[in-house]
Amino acid sequence: YLNVQKTGRMKIPFGIAQIGKAFRNEIVARQFIFRMREFEQMEMQFFVQPGTELEYFQKWKETRMKWHQTLGFGAENYRFHDHEKLAHYANAATDIEFRMPFGFKEVEGIHSRTNFDLSQHEKFSGRSIKYFDPMTKESYTPYVIETSIGVDRMFLSIMCHSYREEKLENGETRVVLLLPPALAPTKLAVLPLVKKDGLPEKAREIVNNLKFHFNTHYDEKDTIGKRYRRQDAVGTPYCVTVDYDTLKDNTVTLRFRDTMEQERVSIDQLQSIIEDKVSITSLLKKLQ
Missing domain, CATH: 3.30.930.10 (Bira Bifunctional Protein; Domain 2)
Incomplete structure (x- = not known):
């Protein structure tokens, strides 16, 4: 003291x-x-x-x-x-x-x-x-x-509180860890749709740009659905899918873990969309 x-x-x-x-x-x-x-x-x-x-x-x-x-x-x-x-x-x-x-x-x-x-x-x-x-x-x-x-x-x-086994509309069950984004170990997973035609290279480019701002994971193994489930199970709040349209217009599909909703966004917007939500400052601001 x-x-x-x-x-x-x-x-x-x-x-x-x-x-x-x-x-x-x-x-x-x-x-x-x-x-x-x-x-x-x-x-x-x-x-x-x-x-x-x-x-x-x-x-x-x-x-x-x-x-x-x-x-x-x-x-x-x-x-x-x-x-x-x-x-x-x-x-x-x-x-x-x-x-x-x-x-x-x-x-x-x-x-x-x-x-x-x-x-x-x-x-x-x-x-x-x-x-x-x-x-x-x-x-x-x-x-x-x-x-x-x-x-x-x-x-x-x-x-x-975070662990869930959810029944989906198609009859399947998904295991999801609904961690607060600020506490999730991995904030974003970047997934190329297929392992060819330049998609992996584009995906790694996104990872290399964002990894300095928050923990970003790259995954190309298995189908895109299995990869989504894998990230749900470890609590990753956001997934980005790189597809053929990405090479044309520089946009990706951004998927939200909690709702499984997807939206098309520009690669340039990813950092601003994700960074504030996954930072511990997002929690501290709520205490003001």
Whole structure:
């Protein structure tokens, strides 16, 4: 806290976020990756002026819930679980729970920890870490609002909600992973209709132009229908088909994973159509 505050010349309120390994030895590991003795945790400590902590606690409750709901899994699948029994140092605590296949379960915790963390550091280090507030002209030990989210649990919630086995109009079944585009590992697959007549070369040209902007995959094996199904199964949000008309007018067929709808677009438009939707900034903009 003090290193960041001093070197960054940070003013209260500000936060420090990190990700790393966490361990618990008192639990029984169960429910696949929902409960593990060793897991990844993302955490933020947000430092505030004493007396304002409940205001910021409420703010972070709203902001974090909004973040989860931007993933598009439905507001009805999330809920708060406010704690009635608090730790001795806390004055507010809540969990964000997601509807897993085995019921509503915690994916993130938000806690108002008062000044316990920093006062303990101060006590056992013997060093003052009080913050001098230039606005109020007073020194105080900041209060902490903590948000803590399990990466493994977040991954599990996304996978549980995204996996679908859909019955199509022609009687076939497709397996599709409806990942939020910003989280999909591969954003675009470029598929030549056939492996001849210059179509593969044109397709690779498109890949080479777009691969610097987002993860782009090339696939020429099997029929175009099988290739679509393959990309659906791994959650690729967009597919581009290069056909004979592409060589004439520089347009391609753009297919959308979720609806399977297709439209004809110019190659020059691909980046602008896809980039914003598959970028993490598309999610962050919704938090404004």
